[in-house]
Amino acid sequence: MKLKALALISGGLDSILAALLIQKQGIKVTGLVFKSAFFDPSSIKKTLKKYNLPLRIVNISEKHLKIVKKPEYGYGKVMNPCLDCHLLMLKEAKKLIKNPGFSFIITGEVLGQRPFSQNKNSLNLLEKKANLKGLILRPLSAQILEETIPEKKGWVNRDKLLDISGRSRQIQLKLRKKFKLTGYSTPGTACILTDPQFGKRLKNLLKYHSFASLNDILLLKFGRHFWKDSNLIVVGRNDKENKLLKKCTQKSDLLFELKSFTGPLVLVRTYQKRTLKKTLSEAKKLLCFYSRHTREKPLPEVEFRYL
Numbered sequence: 001m002k003l004k005a006l007a008l009i010s011g012g013l014d015s016i017l018a019a020l021l022i023q024k025q026g027i028k029v030t031g032l033v034f035k036s037a038f039f040d041p042s043s044i045k046k047t048l049k050k051y052n053l054p055l056r057i058v059n060i061s062e063k064h065l066k067i068v069k070k071p072e073y074g075y076g077k078v079m080n081p082c083l084d085c086h087l088l089m090l091k092e093a094k095k096l097i098k099n100p101g102f103s104f105i106i107t108g109e110v111l112g113q114r115p116f117s118q119n120k121n122s123l124n125l126l127e128k129k130a131n132l133k134g135l136i137l138r139p140l141s142a143q144i145l146e147e148t149i150p151e152k153k154g155w156v157n158r159d160k161l162l163d164i165s166g167r168s169r170q171i172q173l174k175l176r177k178k179f180k181l182t183g184y185s186t187p188g189t190a191c192i193l194t195d196p197q198f199g200k201r202l203k204n205l206l207k208y209h210s211f212a213s214l215n216d217i218l219l220l221k222f223g224r225h226f227w228k229d230s231n232l233i234v235v236g237r238n239d240k241e242n243k244l245l246k247k248c249t250q251k252s253d254l255l256f257e258l259k260s261f262t263g264p265l266v267l268v269r270t271y272q273k274r275t276l277k278k279t280l281s282e283a284k285k286l287l288c289f290y291s292r293h294t295r296e297k298p299l300p301e302v303e304f305r306y307l
Contacts, residue, residue: 005030047181090127104135106137137151223267232271233279235290257304259305
């Protein structure tokens with residue numbers, strides 16, 4: 001029976017290369033992609049299909065949000081709890097390899113590429129905490145890491161694996177040309193938690209509202225954001241964002257626009273009801289400011305329409 005492996009695919013070059021290197025050894029590789037409020041797998045479906053890599057998608061949105069709020073191992077440079085995130089993914093992958101069929105897990109991790117989450121201690125910690133000792137094969141750095149079960153048992157030829165370490169990507173770029181790879185994300189762009197602007201918004205949200213929901217997270221991704229007395233004001237910047245504001249509106253939100261002029265929509269998300277009156281006054285000022293028709297008008301002269 002042909003051996004099968006489960007490859008964790010982030011959408012970046014390294015994870016796809018790792019999967020292809022093992023596939024080239026005659027092992028049937030299935031890509032495991034995670035969907036979350038912080039990353040979306042839709043862009044890599046075509047790439048995996050092109051290389052005959054079957055795909056499984058697992059939604060970890062709620063679990064992921066929980067660890068983002070309070071990570072056991074802390075954050076990276078922004079609001080990215082990489083160690084906690086990787087551990088969650090490995091635990092989810094383990095559930096799948098419990099079923100007959102998959103013999104081991106593949107990841108695209110490179111020793112030393114990320115000083116916090118991809119050093120030897122971190123890689124060993126993840127393996128131990130996920131209870132996957134010897135079952136995580138990292139093809140890009142395998143020759144400088146401890147031999148895994150797939151290598152010891154001869155399922156995988158260790159000599160055909162690589163010894164990449166550090167942050168240089170020259171070898172990966174050569175392999176990209178060899179495999180004629182396209183449709184992958186560049187380092188640091190697959191997960192929005194590494195984006196400083198988004199990270200700042202998320203930090204503010206958790207400061208004022210530690211019980212943030214997935215809808216709260218979606219709202220952070222667009223519009224102009226302002227906090228007033230612990231309540232959030234979001235101003236749409238264009239028609240597309242106005243439509244997204246409507247889509248995100250919850251029962252307790254206030255959504256309004258100018259009654260007699262074109263302009264942006266404004267959403268007020270209330271976390272502190274006792275200060276709502278002040279927040280609403282500020283929201284109306286912002287709406288007038290961001291509409292060219294009412295920027296110079298006194299607030300009492302402007303009419304608003306609630307949606």
